[in-house]
Structures are given as C-alpha cells and as structure tokens.
Amino acid sequence: MALALAEDDNRPFTGLSDVSISEDIPVEGDISVPVSSYLRDDGFSTLDEPVKETILRDLRAVGKKFVHVLYPKRSSALLRDWDLWGPLLLCVTLALLLQGGAADSDDQGGPQFAEVFVIIWFGSIIITLNSKLLGGTISFFQSLCVLGYCIMPLTIAMAVCRVVLVGGSGTVSFAVRLAVVTASFGWSTFASTAFLADSQPPNRKALVVYPVFLFYFVIGWIILTFSPSP
Numbered sequence: 001m002a003l004a005l006a007e008d009d010n011r012p013f014t015g016l017s018d019v020s021i022s023e024d025i026p027v028e029g030d031i032s033v034p035v036s037s038y039l040r041d042d043g044f045s046t047l048d049e050p051v052k053e054t055i056l057r058d059l060r061a062v063g064k065k066f067v068h069v070l071y072p073k074r075s076s077a078l079l080r081d082w083d084l085w086g087p088l089l090l091c092v093t094l095a096l097l098l099q100g101g102a103a104d105s106d107d108q109g110g111p112q113f114a115e116v117f118v119i120i121w122f123g124s125i126i127i128t129l130n131s132k133l134l135g136g137t138i139s140f141f142q143s144l145c146v147l148g149y150c151i152m153p154l155t156i157a158m159a160v161c162r163v164v165l166v167g168g169s170g171t172v173s174f175a176v177r178l179a180v181v182t183a184s185f186g187w188s189t190f191a192s193t194a195f196l197a198d199s200q201p202p203n204r205k206a207l208v209v210y211p212v213f214l215f216y217f218v219i220g221w222i223i224l225t226f227s228p229s230p
Helices: 002-013 035-039 051-070 085-097 113-133 140-149 152-166 171-199 202-224
Strands: none
Touching: 051 085, 051 140, 051 152, 085 113, 085 140, 085 152, 113 140, 113 202, 140 171, 152 171, 152 202, 171 202
C-alpha cells in the first residue's frame, strides 16, 4: 500500500524527465543595460541641471502661484505642486514692513519681527490642524501653502499703508488705509476658501472658514493699527 501511495505522489511529475531543451534556444539571458538608455530623457531630472536654471524654474513656479492668488478660482493648481518658499517670503516681507512702528517702544510693546512671524506661522498651523480634524482631504503642507500664499493681498496692503502714512496719519489717511486693508482682507479670505473649499466636507465648511476669517482678520487689524515711529 505504501508503494501505491508513492506511485500516486510521483504521478504528477510523470513525463518531466522526457522534457528536453533544444540547443538552439539560449538558456542564459543578457541582463546588461546599454549605456545609451541612461542618456535618454525619459523623465525629468534635475541632477545634471545647472543651479541657475533650477533657481529660475522655482522662481517661475512661485510667480505662477502668486498669479493664482490674484485670480483665485476653484482649481488644484496651487495645491498640486506645493512649496513654502512663497509663504516664507511673504511672511518675512510683512514682518519687515511692520518693523519700526511707534508701538515698538518698551512702554507699549508693539509687534516685533519674531512676534509677527510666530503669529502667522502658528495661526496657519492651527487652521491646518483644524481642517484635518474636520476631515479635510488635503495634506498638511498643502494647507500651509494655500494659507501662506493668500497672505499676499495683505502684504500688498501693508506696503500701500506705509506709503499712505508718509503723507500723514489724519482722518483721510485712516479712511484710505481702512478701505485698502478691508479689501485685501476680503481678497485673502476669498482666495483661501476658494482653494480649500473642495477639500472639506460639505457640512463642515463653515467650521473651516471661520478660523480662516479670524486668522486674516488679526493680520489685517495689525496692519490697520500700525503707525510709524516718529
């Protein structure tokens, strides 16, 4: 009986000994890759790209994102290739423009460079965490990218306010600055919500927009109440 079981076990392999490989069929393949195949531009690579071209390409990408903020629409162009160079540049520019205010004295303790820097980045991180906790589908750095780039209207407003304040700080000057800051605040809020709207749950969009509203409102209030030192 054991002999019969052994014969049954070997039955599936019956006939394998009769299989032969023709001498005309090579049994060893050539796994070497021609050098010329590495030289083809099948994909984009920056390993051999000059540094100048890399910097110019990145600057063009940042410029295109600025254009998307000036003409906001429901598009993923700002989210597709996110970066933090633009937000960093805008944050530093805004902090520098807010330097030298009359409130920078020790008595009043106005906003310093580090304080403005922390307010912007800490606020962006809080809004991003809130968006993720509410079920947002974009990544953490994509949200930071959108919130940072959308500070551009407020940064432009700060530059305009500095120019207006050169002529004085009267009632007319305050009215002009109020109009500019209000318009830039609305533009920043509208642009950021336009990019973030499709990535949020439909029944929780208000909970996402409200912190964004407060974030840009605080920045706008800092710009409006700024007054240059004598």
